[in-house]
Amino acid sequence: MSAPKTEDTPGPRPEGSTRRRLPRDTLSRRVILDAAERVAARDGLDAFTFQSLAKEVNAHPTSLYRHFRDKDQLVLELIDDLRARSYGGRLEATDSWREDLRTLARYIHEHLLRYPQFAVQMAARTTRRPTEFANVEFALDALLRAGLDEEDAAMYLRVFGNVVRSLASMEAGMLVLDPETRDGDTLAWQLEYRRLPAEQYPRIAAMSGQLKDIGDPQVFDTAVDLFLDAIEARAEQARKGKSAPEGG
Known part of the structure; x- marks a missing residue:
């Protein structure tokens, strides 16, 4: 089943672009959450998109849907993950x-x-x-x-x-x-x-x-x-x- 088409799906790559995406198996929930923290800290959650996150991890936006259903699910996972890292278990x-x-x-x-x-x-x-x-x-x-x-x-x-x-x-x-x-x-x-x-x-x-x-x-x-x-x-x-x- 193909990944859902969203507004985060990027347009054609510019001519001459040599940027290489991450190999498929290297993208994990942990990698995505760490990148999401960086993007949110830099741009805020309101400006946070799958496209900006994909750029951060050098991957295609649709690859993120294999780990998170949508932006809101990712945001909630990020918030709880940050709480856990701040004082979880304390x-x-x-x-x-x-x-x-x-x-x-x-x-x-x-x-x-x-x-x-x-x-x-x-x-x-x-x-x-x-x-x-x-x-x-x-x-x-x-x-x-x-x-x-x-x-x-x-x-x-x-x-x-x-x-x-x-x-x-x-x-x-x-x-x-x-x-x-x-x-x-x-x-x-x-x-x-x-x-x-x-x-x-x-x-x-x-x-x-x-x-x-x-x-x-x-x-x-x-x-x-x-x-x-x-x-x-x-x-x-x-x-x-x-x-x-x-x-x-």
């Missing part, structure tokens, strides 16, 4: 549910900052693959050990993931700005906010030296701690509700 439960969730948050944060060019796309996708399954299992176990019931644990799992990935993606977005723009945004909190007239912005004027920029590491850590405090408070509230006498 999540081990301890006797502290708080520390376990804090560790998971730190790994996700570090991972997305490692790939800022496509951190937003990675954060938004659901891969349905082994590393993601392991992360969800680990987080649910920690939330249940915190004392939440299953309904609350399921809700807090989603909120926790959204908060952590959103904050990390914002920081990653700063990293891919051109240096002049990034420095301007960062310096605004250190300079421009301090120059605002106190009569017009009294609160800002009084606290300008304490304001944090988006990339301040204390911001992410504080957000995680606030979330963990909320979990603990919710679990305590549930315990008190269960222990309250009927009709009390």
